[in-house]
Amino acid sequence: MHKPKKVLLLGSGGLRIGQAGEFDYSGSQAIKAFKEEGIKVVLMNPNIATVQTDDKRADVVYFLPLTEKFAIEVIRKERPDAIALSFGGQTALNLGLSLEKTGVLKKYGVKVLGTPVSTIRDTEDRELFVKRLKQIQVKTARSRATLNIKEAISAAEEIGYPVMVRSGFALGGEGSGVVRNEKDLVAKLSEVFRNVSQVLVEEYLGGWKEIEYEVVRDRADNCITVCNMENFDPMGIHTGESIVVAPSQTLSNAEYHGLREIAIKTIRHLGIVGECNIQYALHPKTGDYRVIEVNARLSRSSALASKATGYPLAFVAAKLALGYALPEIKNSVTKKTIACFEPALDYVVLKIPRWDLNKFENAAPRIGTEMKSVGEVMAIGRSFEEGFQKAIRMLNIGAYGLTAQKNGNFQIPDYLDEIKNPTTRRVFAIAQALRAGVSVEKIHGMSAIDTWFLHKMQNIMTLERELKTKKLDASLMRRAKQSGFSDAQLAVIKKTKESSIRSLRKRLKVLPVVKQIDTLAGEFPAETNYLYLTYHGTENDIVRGKKQIAVLGSGPYAIGSSVEFDWSSVQALRTLKREGYGTVMINYNPETVSTDYDISDRLYFEELSLERVLDITDFEKLQGVIVSTGGQIPNNMALKLEKNKVKILGTTPENINRAEDRHVFSKLLDILGIDQPAWAELTTLSAAVQTAEKLGYPVLVRPSYVLSGAAMSVSLDKDTLVKFLKRAVDISSDHPVVISKFVENAREIEIDGVAKKGNLVVYAITEHVENAGTHSGDATVVLPPQRTYIETIRRARHIAKAIVKELNITGPFNIQFLAKDNKLQVIECNLRASRSFPFVSKVTGYNFIDIATRAMLGLDVAGNYRTLELDLVAVKSPQFSYGRIKGADPISYVEMASTGEVACFGDTYSEALLKSMIAAGFRLPKKNVLVSLGKEENKVKLLPGIQTLADMGFKIFATEQTAEFLTEKGVPCEKVYKISTAKHPNVSDLLEKGTLDLIINIPTHAFQRESTDGFTIRRKAIDMNIPLITNRQLADGFITALHEQKGNGLKTKSWDEYRS
């Protein structure tokens, strides 16, 4: 075996739909596997919130955009002798392919580890793929690769409508879909062909079963399948949008092993070395099959398979890439057996996707062949019903399970329609249909979901009926728990309190047992830390641990809760371990590092619910629980846990609540003499209108109970306020609405800090590029602040100190401020780690979570932390996934819309900003820029910027009024008409030409959603993949930076170089 000396590992960048945190897990394992061999690892990943980019993991880290330009620079500088492409998702794979294509790898003598590039191309290029499989008589869907619309039309005619169209080289099925006629085909493809050069038109397999296998192969041709999975939702719904079960449930031995044999044959023929995934369609009646695709890299499915089986796929894949054979690698879970085996499960695993489509107005909640989900949850049970109801609760969308919801939530008026035309809430529609007596056969007919799954759902509904009428004795209680009913569900059914059910249950001695996941179904003793709870059991696999502290994880990735909370949880676990504590992790997100097998001493792959956490604390008798690193889900549980005698480490739950409760916190600020925007809580529409008038428009409206659509809104006037309240909000005494003054043209700054016993220990101040009105999660954030006065910083620090003291904070906290004319108002305070903790930790060089955890343990954390004067500037940019959310308006808004973030460093602010924007997917313009600036204020303020662009030689196109304004001010530009006018040349003509490099479109009201010409331009920009800026401050900052950087270049410096 010829081991490389230095490996360049490509990460996956910011989290986005189709590519979430699973690649932090796979990259982290790869680093571990390489380092064990004494190989130096150079990591390139601008996702600063990942564990893989932590200190002392890789040898060198580059927070740089994953583009060819930067990759070449890194290769030139680092001279790695090998590159790993399969651990950073499609982003890394595509980048690797282009580096190979342009000859860079050859030029610098960089060897691709694992699966050869030619094999990757065979799997990525649909036509090659079909050809390769045909060589071994493996069936694929009948298909034709087409290069233009004309070819696509003829292919569709040949195959026969409906057809499926897919674009090559795409992550998560982007640009794919079912097309039923020629007209729709043309409409769809005109957009798709702009981004990709090849589109596949293929046989439509709707209604077939969808099955996946995770396959591992070594250089010596040993080949195994680690896991198979069956989709609850049959073909026609993207696997990332499907509920997935592992192992398959409805496949006979012949089918299971028949497909397995084809998988191994195919993977051997293709010559994959490492890990891959193969997807099948299986005809439910004839057993005929088609291979849909092979992903020659670690994927979302492999992360799921790894967590579902306990088999460390990414780690093993990395070893195989180095040339090891499977029998030479130990099974790191059992430590007794080898990696060349196929895990046997003695439980069932369910994955359900988590969507956040209601964050986007106009976005259709329908699911189909394109991936729109932002995260997923994984539940483990020993019956389908148990796992299924667990998983539904884990989604954290307010559902108590499949049924027995609080407040009659999840009622779907036209449930049959949503079964037939699936939406994100189809399972609830099925529950409702079953409750209404619709037969399993009829639901099967409408959905093609296998009756086995539907019968299991029916079992739950039937049991609910029984529970309603019968006394809850030990036997019925046990059956209910075995079917996954939570105490809260039983409380709804029995019209009592959750706590009463819990005490009744304990009296009846109906308790869950702890079981291990050991990869071998109990055949060999295993030292696994990997645990779940079930009511299908009479015996615990383990005994209570000693001197343990638990960290509550962050649950599913969702908009607003991304990889940063997993990072914080992992840091806390690490510190606890270092300080000599046994560590317990509770989390259920399979895409995380925190749920990896070697991160905690005990990993409970379990619900983050009061009931489940109490079950675990009852069993483990923990010394304490940390709720402040996992985001809002654990934070919300603090008070309830404490009431149940669970010791919460750090700030007391009572004080956490004082910050969370708006009334209490507001009063507290008043007493401390700290300013805040005026606000009021209202319970009637008329009072809301009156208050808004009094505060003066615009106002920010925050309902406590949301019916549909966005949770927050800015109202400009009475009309918009009334409209919003009537449409989206249930306003009542139970569900008050908070209305506050919306301060225009204010800037936002934040303090992230750690305190101990009411004293500030360390803090970092960040400023937002965008003005208030852009959600802090969507803002571009700068550290150290560049435009904030020293006086403002001093005041912010004073305010923070006062709050820290008043709430007697111990642990992490975050305070958000509005700054206008040197005046500061506090808008929010959270006594937990915020999403910017990894960013401020890595930029300042102080691990805030480590300090916070030590503070919570009562250890000495005093020190001289210097966070204001740094030798570098770092910028964090939001990563959006608008391309996936059809119909959504891509503007920054009070509701968060980004799915992830990236950050880059620079010697100057300009450099860091440009790098960071590029890392989030932005491309620097070369020639043609379209500007449409909206209201007068925008035009005036951006005039110098546009002038600069023109001076730099850019060709400026402008919409009607903007063009007139610019011409009048002497800025050369070409006028284009709005799309809604019939005149030419209009914006549409310009877009169709495909020559635009940048669109700057500033909505008239930055905080208002509008469906106008502006929307059309913005949406087209997204659909046609043209860089777009919609925020005035960002546009200004960008142009200034572009001008300043001209000729300076963007430097390729490692993290260490910035720190030294």
Added chain:
Amino acid sequence: MKLYLKDGTVFEGKSFGAPKNASGEVVFNTGMTGYVESLTDPSYAGQIVVLTYPLIGNYGVPDKKFFESNKMQIAGLVVAEYSEQYSHHAAKQSLAEWLKVSGVPAITGVDTRALTKKLREHGVMLGHIENVRPTRSNIPFEDPNEENLVARVSPKKKQAYGNGPVKIIAVDCGMKENIVHSLARPEVTLVRVPWDYDFTAERYDALFLSNGPGDPRKCAPTIEHIQAAMRDNKPILGICLGNQLLALAAGASTYKLKYGHRAQNQPAIESSTGRCYITSQNHGFAVDTKTLPDGWEEWFSNANDGSNEGIRHKTKPWRSVQFHPEANPGPTDTAWIFDEFIVSLKKKYA
């Protein structure tokens, strides 16, 4: 319904099979699919089978032609979660219906993981399934290994398949149907004979030794016949019990494993190449590699516990495997063993 173990442990569950009692050796199988094939595998004769995968019955039971023998062979079945409703295009009846028709009792609702761990720690144990609440204190445990199980499951008459030039005698000690399918090829005449049938005086080209239940040492006549075939230099292939019989015929010895291998995920490493195959297994006895006489070598070994997975003679055409290349249930990765066998015979005899 209750399952009583010899050590006094009792597991309680719900009956879903035939309403009767059963005794046998309690063994566990970790396969996640393939209950139809396992339950009809004659090697399970006399055993109460515990399936570690909890959801059982999901795809019902297909037509008899998919069985591995003409009937259900197990003594009893223990599962965690029987699936009342099944769904499969090939299903003809539910697992419960089939158990009832077959007269085999079955329990659901058992903590099969706890039971498996017990068997793992204590080794396989005798057990008794009692349908009615037992009042007697002495539970009638029966050790199936004391009986000659092979004699119970082996056919009484010989049967021939095909009409090819290569004549293979297949000694049926409880042979799975898919072995017949795997060997019956156009160039082959397969003669399936009872376990103690004396074929030594007949004309034949090669000998096949099938799988089967129980202790191989009970098959003394078979071992004698194998030794005769060896004297005649006949090519031999053995599977499972056949591996043990070949070893015994060669002069090696066998022993009982603590809790056997009953799984579809057993890694077997080919000694000469280092290649690892995922194999389907069902055996409680094993060949003691150390006792192999001169001239013999280990062909495969188990990567998990180092136990023997196959033997071969260094110069003679005699070889056997402990695992099941015919699969059903389980992976098909080692089906090439049949191909190699047939190819070698074709070269010689066809």
